[in-house]
Amino acid sequence: MVKPVDRFGYVTRPENNIRPANSGRRSWRSAALLLALAVAVPAFASPASAEKLTIWSGWPDLAPFYKRIGDQLKSKYPDLDISVEAIALREHEKRLALSLPSGAAGDVIEMEVEAARYLEAGLIPEPPASIVAFVKANYDMTRVKTAMYEGKIFGVPLFQGQGALFYNTEMLAKAGLDGPPKTMADYTAYAQKLAQRDASGAPTVSGWSLRLSGGGSGIAEKYWTILYNHGGTLLEEKGGKWRAAYAGEAGRTALKQYLDNVVVYRTVTPEMKADAEAFELGQTAMFIRESWVIGDVAKKAPNLKYATAPLPKGTLMVPVDLYVPNKGPKSQIAWDFVQKANEPENLLWLLENTAWVPNRKGLDYSAVLKKIPQLDAFVNVPAGHVFFTVPAISPASEILTRLAARLEKAFTDKSLAGNDAAIDAFLKSAAEESDKILAREDLLAKP
Amino acid sequence: MRTTPKWLFPVLALLPILGLYGCIRVYPIIETLRLSLFxxxxxxxxxxxxGFANFIELASDPLFLEAIFNTTIIAFSVVAITIPVALALAALINSRQGLRRSGVYEASVFLPHVVSLxxxxxxxxxxxxxRLGPLNALIGFxxxxxxxxxxxxxxxxxxxIVLCSWQAIGYAVLIFLVGLKNVPDALYEAARLDGASSLQAFRYIAVPLLKPVMLYVSVITLISSYNIYAQAFVLASDVQGAPGHLVRVLVLDMLxxxxxxxRVGYAAAEAVVLLVIVLVLTGAQFRLFRDRSRA
Structure with a gap:
């Protein structure tokens, strides 16, 4: 008896298992039918009204806020399922860059000034007319700039990051200082008095914690804030184009202030604990930061005695706006979510529980301020206090990152301390690099 | 009767894997090469x-040059530390084979390689x-x-360099151990009869026979060291509290x-430079080990 062989010439299956010629086709049909059923049944089984709304945030501390909004929205959409995906800001920026061009982003997304790129590329649809009217009626239009492109509104402002001085009231009292510094010159004088040292003279508690290292653009942003309070700015606009403006007297004074504190008086050193953690541990007397520190202190150092004060002239303000990047049936629910998030009651909850300052006009902060007086420096800024922001131009981040890399080295460079000519040369070289980046993007203004 | 060529089945069987390999390995490389020109x-x-504008700009970019310098220093240092240390450790562990706790030595050396980065x-x-680290306390003594x-x-x-070497040594020891176990005992016995000491037997028998293994370990270590990112990032992160000096490495600069x-085209150009460096160095390693083994 001949054994069944296949096309390769060897036995492939037992004799008693040989099927009729058309059995393979039939089994394929059965498999296809099963697959179709497997796909179709869950789709029909789920209720038609069930919707899942995904919220993408770059601020993990905002997750409870968004969950709260989602819960409130369930009165209108009972089957609504809210998924809050709040991750670290830099990772959030990466996922936006990868998902927005392919239309795979969340249903509601947060964006800062980088929104300009996506608006320019036409990747964010315009909101309904009711949302535009809502923004126009409830927000100061100077704060809506980052959510606008060619005069049209695309997003709704939610909150903003803005700096103020945090100072340890017990340390100031111990040093005989009865209030916060008023001028930038005061800052260094205060830092000298507030720094605590060991027997060898090395600082153990910094007088004024400065951002001196860590990579990224943060170093340059903090330098910009100090520069601004010395009367300068990093980039200036001329006729819709930009130019580096820090290679001047204010830039020199700002950098000198860093060098005075780090190299000359050693009120702070790069290896000391820094920022909010140092403040909460009592390892620095004062530092400049955004309002979120208040929420952080409440969690990690609730007994810390501290107060806040506005900066002498102004502060860098980073607005965070909400966008709905996808058109379709879910977009209406998404816009309802955005509008719900901006209701006064929810914004006050946001302020009280996360310390992020809402953007909406006309909110009554008095009840929250009674509970958290440190918020006063953020919500009741003095007249004439200026909020400036990173320009919504594509190379802004690169300019800041490259300047930060240079500044990090400069802050500890002893050859720059007390040497105005060397500081000027450093700033000139850095500004030339900034201008070169602007020129590459055809954004360089004429001098 | 018409027969199907014998090669058809293996080719068809491999096709899905080759297709996947092409999609997730070859295509990204080709796309990166293409993007570097845009x-x-x-x-x-x-x-x-x-055209080559991205490459021309890279040649005068101080951050890129700093990144390439740092990465090269790290990669060569890690290889220079890993190969001799791993070889010595592997020889020591190999000499204890069969004794109590020999498995513990192997596991403890390999452990850093499996610990999450x-x-x-x-x-x-x-x-x-x-201020709080034990290293400063130790050197203080x-x-x-x-x-x-x-x-x-x-x-x-x-x-x-210390961190990357610490992680690379475990894997290198494991590979060297496999190599050492494959050296025939008869060769050691012959050497002993000829009056060679243990060290001489290792130097003149084991080391030459381990050259292919050394080539493999050095290539793998060099490539992985050129690709370091997370270590540099973590050592300088935690900006809220204790940041550090960010050592600029190539992958970090690309990201x-x-x-x-x-600037995706510009980053792709950096990736192409990294690819060329790694290819050239790997080729040089092959040449170096091959020539010496011939001599």
Whole structure:
């Protein structure tokens, strides 16, 4: 008896298992039918009204806020399922860059000034007319700039990051200082008095914690804030184009202030604990930061005695706006979510529980301020206090990152301390690099 | 009767795997090579061809040059540390084979390789901490003043080299051990009869026979060291509390250019440079080991 062989010439299956010629086709049909059923049944089984709304945030501390909004929205959409995906800001920026061009982003997304790129590329649809009217009626239009492109509104402002001085009231009292510094010159004088040292003279508690290292653009942003309070700015606009403006007297004074504190008086050193953690541990007397520190202190150092004060002239303000990047049936629910998030009651909850300052006009902060007086420096800024922001131009981040890399080295460079000519040369070289980046993007203004 | 060629089945069987390999390995490389010749911001539909402009700009970019310098120093240092240390450790462990706890030695040496990268880097960050770290406490016993390990530009490079070597040695030891176990005992016995000491037997028998293994270990270590990123990032992260000097390495620079500066073509050009460096160095390693083994 001949054994069944296949096309390769060897036995492939037992004799008693040989099927009729058309059995393979039939089994394929059965498999296809099963697959179709497997796909179709869950789709029909789920209720038609069930919707899942995904919220993408770059601020993990905002997750409870968004969950709260989602819960409130369930009165209108009972089957609504809210998924809050709040991750670290830099990772959030990466996922936006990868998902927005392919239309795979969340249903509601947060964006800062980088929104300009996506608006320019036409990747964010315009909101309904009711949302535009809502923004126009409830927000100061100077704060809506980052959510606008060619005069049209695309997003709704939610909150903003803005700096103020945090100072340890017990340390100031111990040093005989009865209030916060008023001028930038005061800052260094205060830092000298507030720094605590060991027997060898090395600082153990910094007088004024400065951002001196860590990579990224943060170093340059903090330098910009100090520069601004010395009367300068990093980039200036001329006729819709930009130019580096820090290679001047204010830039020199700002950098000198860093060098005075780090190299000359050693009120702070790069290896000391820094920022909010140092403040909460009592390892620095004062530092400049955004309002979120208040929420952080409440969690990690609730007994810390501290107060806040506005900066002498102004502060860098980073607005965070909400966008709905996808058109379709879910977009209406998404816009309802955005509008719900901006209701006064929810914004006050946001302020009280996360310390992020809402953007909406006309909110009554008095009840929250009674509970958290440190918020006063953020919500009741003095007249004439200026909020400036990173320009919504594509190379802004690169300019800041490259300047930060240079500044990090400069802050500890002893050859720059007390040497105005060397500081000027450093700033000139850095500004030339900034201008070169602007020129590459055809954004360089004429001098 | 017409028969189907015998090669058809293996080819068909391999096709899905080859297809997958092509999609997830070959295509990205080709696409990276192509992108390096374009200016693209990841978002825009506009993607103008710029020829070699990205490469020309790289040649005078101080951050890229710093990154390439740092990465090269780290990669060569890690190889220079890993190969002799791993070989010595493998020889020691091999000499204890069959004795009690020999498995413990192997496991303890291999452990750093399997520890997740980020927690390991966090632990080393604590060890290197200028004020609270045990390393400064240790050197203090010998009268050496405390060092700013993570802030000094040179010392922070040293920290990265130590961290990467610590992780690479475990894997290298394992590979060397396999190589050592394959050296025939008869060769050692012959050497002993000829009056060779253990060290001489190792030097003149084991080491020459291990050259192919050394080639493999050095190539793998060099390639992985050129690709370091997370270690540099973690040692300088935690900006809220204790940041450190960010050692700029190539992959970190690429990520920054891609997703912070939105310069994907420029970052692709960096990736091409990295590819060329690794290919050239791997070729050089092959040549070096082959020539010596012939001699």
């Amino acid at each position: 200016q693209w911001n990841i978002i825009s539909r506009r993607k103008p061809f710029v 980020v927690p390991a880097a966090m632990a080393w960050k604590w060890i290197f901490d200028a 010998f009268g050496i003043p405390a060092q700013s390990w993570l802030f000094d530009p040179v010392l922070s490079l040293v920290c990265l 920054e250019n891609s997703f912070r500066n939105y």
